[in-house]
Amino acid sequence: xxxxxxxxxxxxxxxxxxxxxxxxxxxxxxxxxxxxxxxxxxxxxxxxxxxxxxxxxxxxxxxxxxxxxxxxxxxxxxxxxxxxxxxxxxxxxxxxxxxxxxxxxxxxxxxxxxxxxxxxxxxxxxxxxxxxxxxxxxxxxxxxxxxxxxxxxxxxxxxxxxxxxxxxxxxxxxxxxxxxxxxxxxxxxxxxxxxxxxxxxxxxxxxxxxxxxxxxxxxxxxxxxxxxxxxxxxxxxxxxxxxxxxxxxxxxxxxxxxxxxxxxxxxxxxxxxxxxxxxxxxxxxxxxxxxxxxxxxxxxxxxxxxxxxxxxxxxxxxxxxxxxxxxxxxxxxxxxxxxxxxxxxxxxxxxxxxxxxxxxxxxxxxxxxxxxxxxxxxxxxxxxxxxxxxxxxxxxxxxxxxxxxxxxxxxxxxxxxxxxxxxxxxxxxxxxxxxxxxxxxxxxxxxxxxxxxxxxxxxxxxxxxxxxxxxxxxxxxxxxxxxxxxxxxxxxxxxxxxxxxxxxxxxxxxxxxxxxxxxxxxxxxxxxxxxxxxxxxxxxxxxxxxxxxxxxxxxxxxxxxxxxxxxxxxxxxxxxxxxxxxxxxxxxxxxxxxxxxxxxxxxxxxxxxxxxxxxxxxxxxxxxxxxxxxx
Amino acid sequence: xxxxxxxxxxxxxxxxxxxxxxxxxxxxxxxxxxxxxxxxxxxxxxxxxxxxxxxxxxxxxxxxxxxxxxxxxxxxxxxxxxxxxxxxxxxxxxxxxxxxxxxxxxxxxxxxxxxxxxxxxxxxxxxxxxxxxxxxxxxxxxxxxxxxxxxxxxxxxxxxxxxxxxxxxxxxxxxxxxxxxxxxxxxxxxxxxxxxxxxxxxxxxxxxxxxxxxxxxxxxxxxxxxxxxxxxxxxxxxxxxxxxxxxxxxxxxxxxxxxxxxxxxxxxxxxxxxxxxxxxxxxxxxxxxxxxxxxxxxxxxxxxx
Numbered sequence: 001x002x003x004x005x006x007x008x009x010x011x012x013x014x015x016x017x018x019x020x021x022x023x024x025x026x027x028x029x030x031x032x033x034x035x036x037x038x039x040x041x042x043x044x045x046x047x048x049x050x051x052x053x054x055x056x057x058x059x060x061x062x063x064x065x066x067x068x069x070x071x072x073x074x075x076x077x078x079x080x081x082x083x084x085x086x087x088x089x090x091x092x093x094x095x096x097x098x099x100x101x102x103x104x105x106x107x108x109x110x111x112x113x114x115x116x117x118x119x120x121x122x123x124x125x126x127x128x129x130x131x132x133x134x135x136x137x138x139x140x141x142x143x144x145x146x147x148x149x150x151x152x153x154x155x156x157x158x159x160x161x162x163x164x165x166x167x168x169x170x171x172x173x174x175x176x177x178x179x180x181x182x183x184x185x186x187x188x189x190x191x192x193x194x195x196x197x198x199x200x201x202x203x204x205x206x207x208x209x210x211x212x213x214x215x216x217x218x219x220x221x222x223x224x225x226x227x228x229x230x231x232x233x234x235x236x237x238x239x240x241x242x243x244x245x246x247x248x249x250x251x252x253x254x255x256x257x258x259x260x261x262x263x264x265x266x267x268x269x270x271x272x273x274x275x276x277x278x279x280x281x282x283x284x285x286x287x288x289x290x291x292x293x294x295x296x297x298x299x300x301x302x303x304x305x306x307x308x309x310x311x312x313x314x315x316x317x318x319x320x321x322x323x324x325x326x327x328x329x330x331x332x333x334x335x336x337x338x339x340x341x342x343x344x345x346x347x348x349x350x351x352x353x354x355x356x357x358x359x360x361x362x363x364x365x366x367x368x369x370x371x372x373x374x375x376x377x378x379x380x381x382x383x384x385x386x387x388x389x390x391x392x393x394x395x396x397x398x399x400x401x402x403x404x405x406x407x408x409x410x411x412x413x414x415x416x417x418x419x420x421x422x423x424x425x426x427x428x429x430x431x432x433x434x435x436x437x438x439x440x441x442x443x444x445x446x447x448x449x450x451x452x453x454x455x456x457x458x459x460x461x462x463x464x465x466x467x468x469x470x471x472x473x474x475x476x477x478x479x480x481x482x483x484x485x486x487x488x489x490x491x492x493x494x495x496x497x498x499x500x501x502x503x504x505x506x507x508x509x510x511x512x513x514x515x516x517x518x519x520x521x522x523x524x525x526x527x528x529x530x531x532x533x534x535x536x537x538x539x540x541x542x543x544x545x546x547x548x549x550x551x552x553x554x555x556x557x558x559x560x561x562x563x564x565x566x567x568x569x570x571x572x573x574x575x576x577x578x579x580x581x582x583x584x585x586x587x588x589x590x591x592x593x594x595x596x597x598x599x600x601x602x603x604x605x606x607x608x609x610x611x612x613x614x615x616x617x618x619x620x621x622x623x624x625x626x627x628x629x630x631x
Numbered sequence: 632x633x634x635x636x637x638x639x640x641x642x643x644x645x646x647x648x649x650x651x652x653x654x655x656x657x658x659x660x661x662x663x664x665x666x667x668x669x670x671x672x673x674x675x676x677x678x679x680x681x682x683x684x685x686x687x688x689x690x691x692x693x694x695x696x697x698x699x700x701x702x703x704x705x706x707x708x709x710x711x712x713x714x715x716x717x718x719x720x721x722x723x724x725x726x727x728x729x730x731x732x733x734x735x736x737x738x739x740x741x742x743x744x745x746x747x748x749x750x751x752x753x754x755x756x757x758x759x760x761x762x763x764x765x766x767x768x769x770x771x772x773x774x775x776x777x778x779x780x781x782x783x784x785x786x787x788x789x790x791x792x793x794x795x796x797x798x799x800x801x802x803x804x805x806x807x808x809x810x811x812x813x814x815x816x817x818x819x820x821x822x823x824x825x826x827x828x829x830x831x832x833x834x835x836x837x838x839x840x841x842x843x844x845x846x847x848x849x850x851x852x853x854x855x856x857x858x859x860x861x862x863x864x865x866x867x868x869x870x871x872x873x874x875x876x877x878x879x880x881x882x883x884x885x886x887x888x889x890x891x892x893x894x895x896x897x898x899x900x901x902x903x904x905x906x907x908x909x910x911x912x913x914x915x916x917x918x919x920x921x922x923x924x925x926x927x928x929x930x931x932x933x934x935x936x
Contacts, residue, residue, distance in 0.1 A: 115672075139874045142898045145898065148688065150680065153684050171680075188833060250772070253773060269773050272768060276768065277762070622905075628889075
């Protein structure tokens with residue numbers, strides 16, 4: 001029995017064989033013994049778990065060769081996305097940023113975590129238990145709380161946001177993971193070894209380096225991998241501590257969901273994974289040389305990161321919706337004016353507001369939705385625009401001038417507008433859908449997607465009660481409650497970021513979504529019909545504005561006027577098929593673009609819009625949370 | 632954590648010959664001045680980047696907010712009173728439940744993998760370790776969309792099941808409770824595997840062989856030899872999975888359709904939808920303090936065991 005085990009342990013032969021192959025070999029060689037069966041079972045189980053880990057990776061790699069832009073149905077083989085990757089500098093830059101930040105955060109985390117674990121294990125500190133508890137705090141703390149907390153701290157200390165702040169934030173949530181992993185290993189390590197080294201005349205430092213560290217190595221490697229992975233994938237703490245120059249890959253990727261996750265991302269992920277797997281295999285094979293190459297590559301990345309951190313003379317910092325301002329527009333503006341644009345993105349108006357109000361980065365141009373712009377105007381946080389510097393404002397159609405949120409047209413310029421409405425997959429739903437009464441019918445149970453946005457849902461319910469867009473009071477919310485409670489029984493999923501995905505996937509057949517989503521669906525397949533709800537609808541306008549604290553108002557005006565130009569605005573419409581308020585740009589659109597019923601629905605003016613309603617946000621949120629909780 | 636202190640700290644250690652004054656081996660020795668100096672960077676880091684932001688948020692949690700969502704420094708208990716609302720307690724309980732199931736599944740799935748990896752030759756071991764982590768270097772969003780492609784009603788899994796005539800019509804896999812758990816387990820499995828591996832790797836295979844030679848069956852070996860000796864790793868893994876899983880929301884929203892609220896989502900919403908930072912801070916503080924205490928209690932119990 002013993003001989004068999006031994007043989008089985010070491011017979012597995014050459015290092016480069018796959019797990020599956022070795023499992024098979026074991027099955028063949030040691031099948032008769034019970035022990036062998038147990039081992040084979042373990043091997044099979046492990047192979048199964050590795051399969052589970054890599055299944056989605058294989059799927060995303062396959063889809064990186066899919067010709068369809070929306071990344072949902074297989075329409076044919078292409079290498080196009082790998083080509084486009086090379087022409088997408090922001091994405092590659094974000095990847096480089098992510099790698100630089102993750103490497104730095106991992107290095108410091110390993111030192112802090114390993115040293116801390118060893119000291120806390122070796123010595124009894126006064127207040128050691130309190131220290132141990134504090135070390136657990138970053139593990140527990142919700143990301144948003146840590147993100148805002150650190151942003152407040154950096155603002156109070158007048159630290160400029162950038163690579164440094166992101167790395168500090170990442171270390172803070174990474175090093176406890178290293179520490180816990182190392183502590184678990186220390187718990188069973190024989191202390192006699194280190195004592196023996198000391199007895200043999202080693203200095204404590206030497207004993208630590210030559211005896212303790214090698215003993216801890218597996219846990220240190222595991223902890224370092226955990227830290228690196230956490231850092232590569234973190235989103236929210238990074239959002240609040242990053243500057244436009246230090247945006248990471250997850251920040252860019254999150255924004256892309258709005259326009260549909262492009263296969264370019266699959267291509268990038270596939271390359272990243274293939275490169276690292278090959279690197280890990282190669283490092284073992286070529287040993288030192290490969291490790292040297294990896295270190296050299298790391299240095300190049302750091303140098304690239306450092307080089308980009310040096311600022312240009314004239315620059316402009318903009319804070320916009322993710323992927324809402326096409327890269328071509330930014331590079332076009334820089335080429336024409338010589339002004340370097342630092343672009344930072346957010347994925348909801350409230351997210352932008354939270355970061356803007358806390359401070360940390362001074363923005364020149366921001367892109368709030370209309371009702372947040374109104375709140376900013378009322379609180380004196382926007383700078384009046386000099387329309388004399390904006391000659392192309394003449395392109396804006398009359399119906400988009402002097403809007404309710406900026407009645408004297410002093411602070412804002414409209415960018416794109418959208419209507420919230422119903423989208424129907426007419427191939428699956430034959431009954432005519434005219435409004436919310438038809439949409440929220442029992443026969444459509446579990447076939448509906450709606451925006452995950454309390455105010456939009458409450459407003460739709462207000463329409464069915466014959467109330468207006470902004471009639472949100474405790475009394476009207478009490479009447480809204482039963483309506484929403486009934487609707488929530490029928491809804492399959494809540495998604496603001498990309499409701500089109502579930503519709504295209506065929507998981508749902510109807511939706512209450514922004515018209516831009518419906519327009520993208522229509523472009524993909526004409527069976528997705530956009531319907532203006534009979535009970536009522538409203539328009540949302542995203543605007544451009546300059547914060548009062550903007551450091552470069554001159555360049556900000558030049559940028560806004562550039563965006564108002566017909567040729568530039570036309571380009572924006574091409575990427576985002578929302579309603580363009582720019583009349584001159586509309587004349588440049590193709591007949592098909594203008595005929596998209598979701599981009600340019602037949603509305604009856606005046607179309608109402610959301611107003612700034614102080615104090616209602618939490619009432620709406622509490623209502624929606626309560627109703628969801630009741631399910 | 633649980634096993635060692637008994638053998639190393641309390642009893643006079645048998646091994647070393649050096650006539651040490653108090654407790655000679657490892658833990659339990661009073662920290663000399665130099666140890667404090669070495670620990671200083673860690674303490675400074677904790678004070679500046681953990682205690683200070685937490686303190687700022689704690690101050691927020693006793694404040695009111697203006698209509699923009701800015702914090703107004705006037706004292707109130709309201710935010711904490713609201714935390715005790717049954718609605719939020721129920722959400723909290725549900726989140727803990729999901730996290731507990733996730734931890735259990737991760738342990739069951741991950742333990743054999745960590746064990747098998749640890750029994751390989753040194754060169755193979757570390758490469759396998761990398762292989763466990765590499766899928767997670769892509770963005771979680773991309774991975775989650777890949778899962779959606781697999782689970783959707785016209786997806787790969789349903790296609791396979793239909794092709795094999797195992798089901799008469801597509802199953803509803805996505806936007807269910809099962810999908811939420813799947814997303815959580817997938818996200819946190821490596822956080823279970825790696826610490827267990829750290830413990831299992833140092834386990835002397837001779838102990839296992841000795842047990843077999845003495846006539847133990849595989850199950851007995853596992854329960855009486857392997858389990859107790861890898862318990863620190865298992866405990867660490869459970870901590871690293873359970874605690875973050877409670878606050879997770881992005882993956883759960885995408886896979887579950889955001890139909891039932893989880894605590895991470897609710898806290899996030901206070902800051903980014905309801906514009907009520909003080910209430911969000913209060914939820915965050917209760918959440919953090921609650922688990923900090925539970926963690927300290929677990930440590931104390933572990934030390935006594």
